[in-house]
Amino acid sequence: xxxxxxxxxxxxxxxxxxxxxxxxxxxRRQRQxxxxxxxxxxxxxxxxxxxxxADWDRLADSFLRLDIAGEMFPGAITVALRNTIVYxxxxxAFGLVLGxxxxxxxxxxxxxxxxxxxxxxxxxxxxxxxxxxxxxxxxVPLAFPDREIPGGVYGAVTVGLGATAAxxxxxxxxxxxxxxxxxxxxxxxxxxxxxxxxxxxxVLPQAFRIVIPPLTNEIILLTKDTSLAYVxxxxxxxxxxxxxxxxxxxxxxxxxxLVVAGLLYLAITLPLSQLVRWLERRAAKER
Amino acid sequence: xxxxxxxxxxxxxGTLEVLRGIDLSVETGEVVCxxxxxxxxxxxxxxxxxLLEEPSGGSVHVDGVEVxxxxxxxxxxxxxxxxxxxxxxxFGHLRVRENLTIAQRRVLRRSRAEAERIAAENLxxxxxxxxxDAYPAQLSGGQQQRVAIARALAMDPRLxxxxxxxxxxxPELVGEVLAVMRSLAAEGMTMLVVTHEMSFAREVASRVVxxxxxxxxxxxxxxxxxxxxxEARTRExxxxxxxxxxxxxxxxxxxxxxxxxxx
Ligand SMILES: Nc1ncnc2c1ncn2[C@@H]1O[C@H](COP(=O)(O)OP(=O)(O)OP(=O)(O)O)[C@@H](O)[C@H]1O
Ligand SMILES: [Mg+2]
Numbered sequence: 132x133x134x135x136x137x138x139x140x141x142x143x144x145x146x147x148x149x150x151x152x153x154x155x156x157x158x159r160r161q162r163q164x165x166x167x168x169x170x171x172x173x174x175x176x177x178x179x180x181x182x183x184x185a186d187w188d189r190l191a192d193s194f195l196r197l198d199i200a201g202e203m204f205p206g207a208i209t210v211a212l213r214n215t216i217v218y219x220x221x222x223x224a225f226g227l228v229l230g231x232x233x234x235x236x237x238x239x240x241x242x243x244x245x246x247x248x249x250x251x252x253x254x255x256x257x258x259x260x261x262x263x264x265x266x267x268x269x270x271v272p273l274a275f276p277d278r279e280i281p282g283g284v285y286g287a288v289t290v291g292l293g294a295t296a297a298x299x300x301x302x303x304x305x306x307x308x309x310x311x312x313x314x315x316x317x318x319x320x321x322x323x324x325x326x327x328x329x330x331x332x333x334v335l336p337q338a339f340r341i342v343i344p345p346l347t348n349e350i351i352l353l354t355k356d357t358s359l360a361y362v363x364x365x366x367x368x369x370x371x372x373x374x375x376x377x378x379x380x381x382x383x384x385x386x387x388x389l390v391v392a393g394l395l396y397l398a399i400t401l402p403l404s405q406l407v408r409w410l411e412r413r414a415a416k417e418r
Numbered sequence: 419x420x421x422x423x424x425x426x427x428x429x430x431x432g433t434l435e436v437l438r439g440i441d442l443s444v445e446t447g448e449v450v451c452x453x454x455x456x457x458x459x460x461x462x463x464x465x466x467x468x469l470l471e472e473p474s475g476g477s478v479h480v481d482g483v484e485v486x487x488x489x490x491x492x493x494x495x496x497x498x499x500x501x502x503x504x505x506x507x508x509f510g511h512l513r514v515r516e517n518l519t520i521a522q523r524r525v526l527r528r529s530r531a532e533a534e535r536i537a538a539e540n541l542x543x544x545x546x547x548x549x550x551d552a553y554p555a556q557l558s559g560g561q562q563q564r565v566a567i568a569r570a571l572a573m574d575p576r577l578x579x580x581x582x583x584x585x586x587x588x589p590e591l592v593g594e595v596l597a598v599m600r601s602l603a604a605e606g607m608t609m610l611v612v613t614h615e616m617s618f619a620r621e622v623a624s625r626v627v628x629x630x631x632x633x634x635x636x637x638x639x640x641x642x643x644x645x646x647x648x649e650a651r652t653r654e655x656x657x658x659x660x661x662x663x664x665x666x667x668x669x670x671x672x673x674x675x676x677x678x679x680x681x
Contacts, residue, residue, distance in 0.1 A: 312505075312507070314503055314505050314507035315507060315509065315510075317470055317503070317507065318501075318503065318507035318508075318509070318566075319509075319521070320470070320493075320496065321468060321470070321496055321499070321500075321501040321570075322496070322497070322520075322521035322525060322569070322570075322573060323493050323494070323496045323497035323521060323525040323526075323573065324493070324521060324524060324525055325493055328524055328525075332520060332524060333509055333520075336511050337509075337510060337511050340511060
């Protein structure tokens with residue numbers, strides 16, 4: 132018979148790397164399996180006890196009153212959801228343009244541009260979006276009563292949320308530009324393109340491909356941040372989802388509107404995050 | 419008038435002197451191959467010719483225009499100088515055809531039809547006419563480099579710079595790129611080529627320049643530089659490059675760690 136040590140093989144047939152210490156009865160693999168089983172068991176028990184403890188009729192009566200939900204429509208979609216989307220897109224567009232300018236300034240060889248961009252980015256990344264909204268909606272109008280941001284609430288939300296988003300997007304875009312290999316710019320310059328032309332035709336298109344997933348994430352964040360618009364005193368026509376649901380909550384004294392609003396937010400954000408995942412997978416494949 | 423006239427060219431990165439007074443001229447129609455050890459400044463020299471690097475001293479004239487003059491319109495000069503990089507640097511977001519047309523259209527202001535005609539001609543010239551619709555990532559390294567050459571040629575350059583165009587290629591792909599370069603040389607293109615392909619230099623070059631440590635050590639016709647190098651440094655370099663398996667341990671200061679095993 133062969134030496135027993137040479138027979139000690141793992142489950143996959145390859146030789147076990149080390150002889151098992153004598154006292155342990157279970158192999159490493161078996162112990163892992165046991166722990167995992169224990170984990171599932173605890174998880175299921177906790178879940179079951181929560182389900183059992185819940186008062187389902189009461190829950191449905193509070194959160195799923197179809198009559199109350201029904202009353203919210205079509206306003207929830209034609210006004211509230213629409214405004215949420217409009218605020219998001221306006222703030223995103225403003226933030227994207229400003230962010231691109233800031234990113235280019237940060238990468239500029241001109242010192243003052245770089246300092247300004249760095250200062251802006253640090254400032255707005257450090258401030259709560261709500262404070263910035265207050266500043267744009269009330270602070271600035273108080274200081275300059277004779278001027279106003281065009282577009283009323285729409286303008287104020289665009290600038291207030293866009294200003295903060297621009298700071299984040301500037302950093303994202305800068306990273307994207309820097310991720311484009313230097314040889315791309317050099318090859319473009321070698322063909323006689325000016326620096327600006329090479330940026331526009333060669334570097335930025337590739338940089339934007341890289342930053343599309345993080346920018347889509349930024350849209351998701353902005354979608355949720357539009358709920359802050361209520362501090363600007365929105366009216367019946369400029370109301371967005373959260374305020375709309377909050378008002379309904381107050382009049383009906385029932386939390387169902389919050390559930391409806393939540394579902395409508397998810398209707399925007401879940402497809403977007405799926406999109407991000409798909410874009411990231413595609414980008415990973417292209418590498 | 420020389421195609422390229424380099425006088426006392428100096429380049430330092432901080433305190434690191436990479437080029438220490440290079441004199442070199444390339445006549446129209448000449449193929450000059452630059453050889454030399456890694457870090458000797460070959461790429462830097464090439465990049466100073468089209469001002470991808472700013473020289474610290476000396477002068478460079480291309481077709482009689484002083485590119486080192488601060489008032490020189492460098493974009494205009496670069497249009498006349500094709501450059502091919504070790505890493506191809508094709509524009510990854512554009513199809514092969516657009517890689518060839520974008521600068522023609524944006525820089526030379528050619529019409530779309532004309533740019534596409536010239537692109538097709540040059541793709542045909544490098545044997546890749548059927549790849550016009552491909553993206554660079556879909557091509558092999560050798561094909562990408564041939565597209566890069568075609569892209570440079572589409573601008574009707576007066577001279578071409580090559581920086582180790584085959585060094586990033588798998589060995590079996592080197593030949594196709596060298597073949598394109600050889601045919602270019604035969605057509606009379608003025609070429610300044612940094613290369614490690616000694617057989618190419620020997621066969622195609624009108625002149626070979628050996629650089630070491632930021633200076634031109636030796637230059638002359640390939641038969642002379644390869645056949646009977648005057649300088650010891652040239653001889654040593656050629657020995658290492660041409661007979662890599664014959665380089666002895668003693669030569670490079672390796673001490674065998676376990677001499678007892680040898681006995
Ligand atoms: N942008 C830069 N900044 C600092 N040092 C640099 C820079 N570019 C090149 N160098 C240095 O200059 C020296 C010469 O570089 P160069 O690329 O010209 O050498 P080379 O002869 O082309 O070598 P190789 O055969 O490896 O390509 C090297 O020591 C390199 O580290
Ligand atoms: Mg080099």
